[in-house]
């Protein structure tokens with residue numbers, strides 16, 4: 001049995017009739033950018049996240065970047081980011097000319113450790129950017145409390161957590177604004193690039209609408225130097241179809257995660273070195289990824305590959321150790337928790353179209369090879 005890490009074509013095939021109808025509708029409309037599909041998707045996704053505004057943009061990185069711009073964050077400013085995240089979180093800050101200031105994750109949840117945030121706040125700090133990594137909500141209450149005390153913005157990186165809940169409330173509406181990615185592999189994924197800003201802030205929403213479209217509200221009247229970052233009509237139409245399935249598809253991911261945890265958890269065998277993801281009691285994760293840890297991670301990955309099971313590493317290098325951030329002058333050991341995660345994490349297959357038999361095969365193989 002071969003199990004791919006993620007089967008994106010299966011997401012299309014499950015919704016083929018609706019997707020093909022959406023395609024025909026847009027193609028026949030003769031209107032391909034900033035039209036009715038985008039407006040409808042923005043209204044539907046805003047309602048889903050429980051916020052007033054959703055503004056579609058070209059991708060998740062742009063969503064984060066435009067939020068920072070719209071809050072006038074730039075050169076000389078600092079933004080607090082997790083030391084372990086996909087590099088896009090940091091790049092959004094760098095693109096504005098501001099400085100990403102890393103904070104180590106909590107060892108158990110892999111999300112930014114709120115207890116370490118206050119130590120790195122300086123007079124230049126303007127915002128905190130927590131990431132709901134792997135689809136598990138970050139601990140937002142202490143972050144919001146610290147931000148309020150220091151007059152900082154809280155910008156959620158919600159790229160991996162569409163539909164997740166923190167203390168009953170949906171992510172994407174917990175801070176001042178959130179950046180969402182609709183990269184194909186995300187829980188709500190387009191068939192190409194896409195992204196959106198979600199927020200309750202009217203002023204910010206207006207500014208993002210300007211910035212995504214050349215700084216212009218009325219064609220050829222340019223109020224400021226903007227960007228070209230739009231979510232096109234085809235992707236918006238596809239996302240509208242997928243949004244109707246998001247809760248059901250997240251529920252299927254939850255079932256697979258529960259099955260993995262039940263069968264690979266404490267007491268199932270002698271695999272004391274295997275670390276399973278911890279679900280904090282106040283979160284309802286959406287399992288964008290199912291990430292385990294193991295000291296012999298590379299060996300485990302090879303053995304699973306030999307058994308036909310696709311796995312990936314999210315992420316093999318923390319941003320501070322990449323060539324892209326060599327100017328930070330960071331050495332190995334600067335952020336030991338993030339570095340330890342990068343050495344030991346492994347993402348098992350999970351997805352809405354994965355069958356019970358496939359999950360069972362992953363579990364049997366894990367039992368055979370992991371010690």
Ligand SMILES: *Cc1c(COP(=O)(O)O)cnc(C)c1O
Pocket residue numbers: 059060061062085086088089131157159160180181182183193194195
């Ligand atoms: C995917 C992702 C992004 C960037 O999204 P794109 O749409 O690929 O630009 C940002 N942050 C995190 C945590 C992500 O996983």
